[in-house]
Amino acid sequence: MVGARDLNHNRIKYFVTSQSQTDKEFLSQIASGYLINTETAYVKIQNYLDTFDFRLYKKGLTLSKESKSYHLSKLNLAQSMTQVIDRSKVSLRFWWDLPDCPLGKELKSCIDVRALLPVVDIRRHITKTRVLNKDEKTVAFLSIQNISLSDNGKKKLLINMLSLAPVRGYDREFNRIKSNIERSMLKECGGDVFGMALESIGKEPSNYSSKLNFALASQMPASRAFKNILSNLLQTMKLNEYGMKEDIDTEFLHDFRVAVRRARSLLTLIKGVFPEDVTSQLKMDFARLGKMTNLLRDLDVYLLKRQEYLNIIPEDMRLGLNYLFDEILCKKRKEAHKGFVKSLAGYSYKSALDTLDNFLKEQPIRGDKSTFNLNTPIIELAKKTIWKRYKKVIKTGRQIDDESPDPVLHKLRIECKKLRYCLEFFACLFPDKEMEQIIKQMKRLQDNLGDFNDLYVQQQSLKSFIQEFDSGKDEYDRNCAIAAGGLISILHRKQKQARSLFSNRFEQFSINENKALFKKLFSNDEVLA
Amino acid sequence: MKGGVGKTAASVNLAFLAARDEFRTIICDLDPQGASSYYFRIRASKEFSSSKFVKGGGSISKNIKGTDYAKLDLLPSKLSFRNMDLSLDSLRNSKTRLRKIFKAIKDEYDYMFLDCPPGISLLSENVFEASDAIIVPLIPTTLSALTYNKLVEFMEKKGIDLSKLYIFFSMVEKRKGLHQNIIKEMSYKGKNILETHIPYRSSIEKMGIYRMPVNEFEPGSESAQAYTALWNEIKNL
Numbered sequence: 001m002v003g004a005r006d007l008n009h010n011r012i013k014y015f016v017t018s019q020s021q022t023d024k025e026f027l028s029q030i031a032s033g034y035l036i037n038t039e040t041a042y043v044k045i046q047n048y049l050d051t052f053d054f055r056l057y058k059k060g061l062t063l064s065k066e067s068k069s070y071h072l073s074k075l076n077l078a079q080s081m082t083q084v085i086d087r088s089k090v091s092l093r094f095w096w097d098l099p100d101c102p103l104g105k106e107l108k109s110c111i112d113v114r115a116l117l118p119v120v121d122i123r124r125h126i127t128k129t130r131v132l133n134k135d136e137k138t139v140a141f142l143s144i145q146n147i148s149l150s151d152n153g154k155k156k157l158l159i160n161m162l163s164l165a166p167v168r169g170y171d172r173e174f175n176r177i178k179s180n181i182e183r184s185m186l187k188e189c190g191g192d193v194f195g196m197a198l199e200s201i202g203k204e205p206s207n208y209s210s211k212l213n214f215a216l217a218s219q220m221p222a223s224r225a226f227k228n229i230l231s232n233l234l235q236t237m238k239l240n241e242y243g244m245k246e247d248i249d250t251e252f253l254h255d256f257r258v259a260v261r262r263a264r265s266l267l268t269l270i271k272g273v274f275p276e277d278v279t280s281q282l283k284m285d286f287a288r289l290g291k292m293t294n295l296l297r298d299l300d301v302y303l304l305k306r307q308e309y310l311n312i313i314p315e316d317m318r319l320g321l322n323y324l325f326d327e328i329l330c331k332k333r334k335e336a337h338k339g340f341v342k343s344l345a346g347y348s349y350k351s352a353l354d355t356l357d358n359f360l361k362e363q364p365i366r367g368d369k370s371t372f373n374l375n376t377p378i379i380e381l382a383k384k385t386i387w388k389r390y391k392k393v394i395k396t397g398r399q400i401d402d403e404s405p406d407p408v409l410h411k412l413r414i415e416c417k418k419l420r421y422c423l424e425f426f427a428c429l430f431p432d433k434e435m436e437q438i439i440k441q442m443k444r445l446q447d448n449l450g451d452f453n454d455l456y457v458q459q460q461s462l463k464s465f466i467q468e469f470d471s472g473k474d475e476y477d478r479n480c481a482i483a484a485g486g487l488i489s490i491l492h493r494k495q496k497q498a499r500s501l502f503s504n505r506f507e508q509f510s511i512n513e514n515k516a517l518f519k520k521l522f523s524n525d526e527v528l529a
Numbered sequence: 530m531k532g533g534v535g536k537t538a539a540s541v542n543l544a545f546l547a548a549r550d551e552f553r554t555i556i557c558d559l560d561p562q563g564a565s566s567y568y569f570r571i572r573a574s575k576e577f578s579s580s581k582f583v584k585g586g587g588s589i590s591k592n593i594k595g596t597d598y599a600k601l602d603l604l605p606s607k608l609s610f611r612n613m614d615l616s617l618d619s620l621r622n623s624k625t626r627l628r629k630i631f632k633a634i635k636d637e638y639d640y641m642f643l644d645c646p647p648g649i650s651l652l653s654e655n656v657f658e659a660s661d662a663i664i665v666p667l668i669p670t671t672l673s674a675l676t677y678n679k680l681v682e683f684m685e686k687k688g689i690d691l692s693k694l695y696i697f698f699s700m701v702e703k704r705k706g707l708h709q710n711i712i713k714e715m716s717y718k719g720k721n722i723l724e725t726h727i728p729y730r731s732s733i734e735k736m737g738i739y740r741m742p743v744n745e746f747e748p749g750s751e752s753a754q755a756y757t758a759l760w761n762e763i764k765n766l
Binding site: 136167 | 551569570571572592593594595597602740
């Protein structure tokens, strides 16, 4: 279990070689002037895992399962974090399937709630050779790897690779062997075997992202920009369908919902781009899609909070809480998922996606008196809308003091969401650095408002669960109600804490410096001196 | 303290076992005779010297060599290390210098084993000051009890925390009644005496022929098992 820097290893060199070059003569030639000692060859099978959206690979990491252990490696470096695991006891799907260990911690920070899925199986036939000096001290390692892809039991050669690894303090020897290899005309390659395997099976990690990803140009007509944005959102919705159906992890549904909400917001926040009848049809469709997911998402959020809840209530109440989770919420969720899968197969889901799909294909968009922004340059609409939403946020927030009732904060939360969506839609039209700064500031405020709201909603739902119990019926229900009651009071206290932080967070967001930045980027008024 | 009591053999085997447990480990060969460097077939570069050593910093890092074993590095010794006391003495804070010297590489390793030359010197004072544990092999003879007392006296005089001093019996011959008696006697009054005894065995001498740790060439031997037991004690200190 070692993760820290290992200076020796970030200089390993990889070369493409051909099978015939694995013979001893070739190796002696490369290592001329040294002795060589070839060890017995061995086979290593690696089952590579990653999340649906390749969170590990995108961070330069690969996770593989070998006979009894899991290895998390940094790409291109022979540096890895190894965890030996009894595979009969642990099947790694989520980070929390691992016992408390460094690998678990690392995975938690990289993949969060996403599930690990098998991506590709690789078979390496490895022959290691030590390069020795006259004292018979190892001064470098050469290894030949015949790497193949195991595709449904069929072996397919991926690459034959020669690698040269240095030993600390023997740079001269390393460099000499390296130039010998280069002289023998072998081509250097990156050593990113996982990446090569992905390419060979036709997978491109960047295609599996729920992040907004489209190109806009300042002067693009609004209708075209809208189409680009909606196409991307539609693609995200479709991409997550499989994972939602198969119930792989909770992020599929979450990403789907965000895409739907974004699509709906776009049409609500900026008017006059598409014909009125189309807009209202799509808005209705998106509202329906959103509603379809509500119950399941609520239950997901609860189940994800299980550990957190267990940690904050007294120990003797945990039994009741576990009962609440196992017997009530899990069952409810199972039902909810079943219902949701049914609705995914139903007419209204299909027709909603088809309507959008067909509309996006329509060329050109027909204009009528309702499409007054059809050809407005998108930059104008973006600036106008963001500036308007910003002013609304400031105005709403200013009205809130420490005594204000909860619904006002709820209103501000919604206003912030609208502003945040607009900022994200049009971020690519403005300077990266400044947008990053603005979004970071927004996030701080939104996190506070989000906490406040979540804590409120959680209390309300717990109350409604208690109502469902027949408290006189049996001990389980009673324990459950007690646990829920205890939890409610803790959540209430936390909600109060979040509330007390609000004025400070809002103040930080509304400072003049931020205002000047918003004004500079989005306002058409002259910047005040 | 004395020569030929099994200091180097212990350093080499314990460091090897630490690295095998996946700890990032380094042996610093401070003995000008360079026995541990020899066991790992490592020679220091021509430019390395005790005056470079005491300067610390980049020159230390540059001279570290990887051994043939994963996670185990070695800082080789140089004949010029026999001038170590002179080199140290020429500096300010000459008694706490070693800690400073190792500061540059401290974070790279989980365990550092300092293999010391025999005798009590300015260098040993530095080593005692810089270490988390001072592990001293003793051959169970009447003289070694004397050596131990002298060591304690020295440490007390220099104000070094005695609780980090550990001893273990080395080159123990089971059949020698004298060995057994002295072990009994010393265990009786001594503190911090490790339970494992390293037996007197030829496999330890064979290290010089194979130029490898015992646990590499004769892993099943009594000596190898004793070092493993000793390492298990030390890592749990």
